Amino acid sequence: MNEIAPAPASIPFTAADVHGLREALEEVVADGAAPGGVVVCGTAAGDRTVLSAGVVSPFTNPRTPDEHTVYDIASLTKVTATWPLVGRAVAAGLLDLDAPVREFLPPMDEGLGHLSGARTTVRQLLSHTSGLRAATRFDLYDLTERPLHELICREPLENIPGTHRYINRGYVLLGLALAHVHREPLDRLAAAFWAGLGMDRTAYGPLAQSPEVAPTEHRDGHDRLWGAVHDENAAAMGDVAGHAGVFAPAADLATYAEHLLSAGPGSPLGDWLAASLVPVAEIDPGLHRGLGWIVGAGGAVAHHHGFTGASLFLAPAAGRYVVITANAVHDGAAARTRIAPLRERVLKTLTRSGGE
Numbered sequence: 001m002n003e004i005a006p007a008p009a010s011i012p013f014t015a016a017d018v019h020g021l022r023e024a025l026e027e028v029v030a031d032g033a034a035p036g037g038v039v040v041c042g043t044a045a046g047d048r049t050v051l052s053a054g055v056v057s058p059f060t061n062p063r064t065p066d067e068h069t070v071y072d073i074a075s076l077t078k079v080t081a082t083w084p085l086v087g088r089a090v091a092a093g094l095l096d097l098d099a100p101v102r103e104f105l106p107p108m109d110e111g112l113g114h115l116s117g118a119r120t121t122v123r124q125l126l127s128h129t130s131g132l133r134a135a136t137r138f139d140l141y142d143l144t145e146r147p148l149h150e151l152i153c154r155e156p157l158e159n160i161p162g163t164h165r166y167i168n169r170g171y172v173l174l175g176l177a178l179a180h181v182h183r184e185p186l187d188r189l190a191a192a193f194w195a196g197l198g199m200d201r202t203a204y205g206p207l208a209q210s211p212e213v214a215p216t217e218h219r220d221g222h223d224r225l226w227g228a229v230h231d232e233n234a235a236a237m238g239d240v241a242g243h244a245g246v247f248a249p250a251a252d253l254a255t256y257a258e259h260l261l262s263a264g265p266g267s268p269l270g271d272w273l274a275a276s277l278v279p280v281a282e283i284d285p286g287l288h289r290g291l292g293w294i295v296g297a298g299g300a301v302a303h304h305h306g307f308t309g310a311s312l313f314l315a316p317a318a319g320r321y322v323v324i325t326a327n328a329v330h331d332g333a334a335a336r337t338r339i340a341p342l343r344e345r346v347l348k349t350l351t352r353s354g355g356e
Helices: 015-030 074-091 122-126 148-154 168-182 186-197 232-236 250-262 268-276 333-354
Strands: 036-043 048-054 070-072 246-249 281-284 287-289 294-296 301-305 311-315 320-326
Touching: 015 036, 015 048, 015 333, 036 250, 036 333, 074 122, 074 168, 074 186, 074 246, 074 250, 074 268, 074 301, 074 311, 122 168, 148 168, 168 186, 186 250, 246 250, 250 268, 250 311, 250 320, 301 333, 311 333, 320 333
Parallel strands: none
Antiparallel strands: 036 048, 036 320, 070 246, 281 287, 287 294, 294 301, 301 311, 311 320
16 A cells, blocks of 8 residues: 655745735735735645735725635636646546546537537646637627537637637636536535535635625626625626636635645645646746646746735745735726735745745
């Protein structure tokens, strides 16, 4: 029987590291990136430092957020729901990374023309190298005669497969494939996975409006989104999708990061993470896409962002992670770019640790 190798020892965050992260968080909040936000820096050993600034929202809760404040994490859905569930399904033989996704979706009518998207592989969908159309407007689709997965697969490819381009609909197809092969809705699959890790407050929307839930954007002609999914395509799918739709507090994301980092080689989760951090396609010089994750610093740091302001950073060799939760679209989508200095500071901090 093979023994599971222990996870690497963790490198604690220094006082200077924490001070720098706190300063960066306070600066982006003061600059209007978000009304408030939370940063958790921690290690695989369970050490955590929680930093917070600003308020949850001047309209719903003028108190400082904490690690239990629930935020819409947008595209972090990809790496907190879809990516781990795909890994489990691959290990169970329900999915094959190098098989066309059509093998794992409900049957499609092949007599109506080409199904270019159906030939893309699970690996290509995970790594954003499928060539599928990038622009997504599911509210314009006519689902009365054909299901969503077939409409996506019938669209012509925009790029040659193998070329990196960030595409939401690839994860939409993966979410639909997971539901099909398991014969169970995606939100139930994800809920069972999160419960097993102790992520008790992570869930797909919609959520009940409460002071503990951070609102996002006010849209013309509508009330401010509060407990409702910000991503319009996920909302069009009933709030449950493979690319967006999940809400979580920073504490749960920290728990998730600890599980990922402490899962050593030989464990299913540890092996899936290691395989996923192997570069598949170049994004920019020194920055690559693995399976789901963005990999940089020579493989020392992996991360993923959410449109609403959330981020998850991992430094596996150092046993370190950083979580960011924020409602950076609270005052409109344009304001979210102001959170970039905080993300850059996190990356710089972890890059230094990865080389130690």
